[in-house]
Amino acid sequence: MFISFEGIDGSGKSTQARLLADALRAQGLSVLEVREPGGTRLGEEIRALLLDPGQDVDPRAELLLFSAARAHLVASTIAPSLEAGEVVIADRFFDSSTVYQGAGRGIANPRWLHSLHEFATSGLSPSRTYLVDVPADVAAARRSPEADRMEAAGQEFYQTVRAAYLDLARAEPNRVLVVDGMPAPEAVHTLILSDASRLLAGG
Ligand code: TYD
Numbered sequence: 001m002f003i004s005f006e007g008i009d010g011s012g013k014s015t016q017a018r019l020l021a022d023a024l025r026a027q028g029l030s031v032l033e034v035r036e037p038g039g040t041r042l043g044e045e046i047r048a049l050l051l052d053p054g055q056d057v058d059p060r061a062e063l064l065l066f067s068a069a070r071a072h073l074v075a076s077t078i079a080p081s082l083e084a085g086e087v088v089i090a091d092r093f094f095d096s097s098t099v100y101q102g103a104g105r106g107i108a109n110p111r112w113l114h115s116l117h118e119f120a121t122s123g124l125s126p127s128r129t130y131l132v133d134v135p136a137d138v139a140a141a142r143r144s145p146e147a148d149r150m151e152a153a154g155q156e157f158y159q160t161v162r163a164a165y166l167d168l169a170r171a172e173p174n175r176v177l178v179v180d181g182m183p184a185p186e187a188v189h190t191l192i193l194s195d196a197s198r199l200l201a202g203g
Pocket of ligand 1 (some may be wrong): 009014035036066067092093094096097098100101138148150151165
C-alpha cells in the first residue's frame with residue numbers, strides 16, 4: 001500500500017510519517033520511507049538545487065525539477081517496493097506540486113498538472129494521503145529560523161498553499177484525509193494509525 005503525507009512546512013507531517021512507519025514496522029510490516037524531493041542520489045542532488053537560497057529558479061523549471069525527481073523516485077524505488085508487497089510511506093508526493101507550484105506559484109491549471117503527474121509517476125497514486133493541517137502562522141513558528149529557498153516565499157504564499165491543500169482534500173475525499181495538526185504529536189499519530197490499520201486490514 002502506498003501512503004503519502006502532505007502539509008505546509010512546519011505542519012509536523014514528517015514527524016507523523018516517521019511515527020506511522022515505526023508503528024507499522026512494530027506490527028511486523030515491511031515499510032519503505034521516502035521523502036520528496038530526494039530519496040535517491042539524483043533526487044537528493046535535485047533537492048539541494050531546489051532548496052538552495054542562492055538559486056534563482058524559474059517557476060516552470062521548478063515544477064519540472066520536482067517532477068523529474070518524482071519520476072526517478074517512482075521508477076527506481078517506490079514501484080519496485082510496492083511490487084514486492086511493502087508499505088511505502090512518502091513524505092510529500094504530487095499533491096505538493098499541485099499546491100506549491102500550481103497554486104502557490106500560480107503557474108499551472110489542474111487539468112494540465114494532472115497530466116504531468118500522470119506522466120511523471122506512470123499513473124501511480126497514493127491509496128491514502130494524510131494532510132496534516134495547521135494555520136500558516138502556527139507552521140511558521142514551528143519552522144527553524146533558517147529559511148530554505150521555498151520557505152523564503154513568505155506568509156501569503158503559505159496561506160495560499162494551505163487553502164489549496166484544503167480544496168484538494170474537498171475534491172478527493174476518498175483519498176485525502178485532513179488531520180488536525182494542532183494537538184500533541186502522539187494524539188495526531190493515534191488518529192492516523194487507526195485509519196491506516198483499518199485500510200491495511202482491507203476495511
Ligand atoms: P520538505 O521535505 O517538507 O522540507 P523540510 O526538509 O524543510 O521539512 O520539502 C521541501 C520543500 O519543497 C518544501 O518547501 C515543499 C517544497 N516542494 C514543492 O514546492 N513542490 C514539490 O513537488 C515538493 C515535493 C516539495
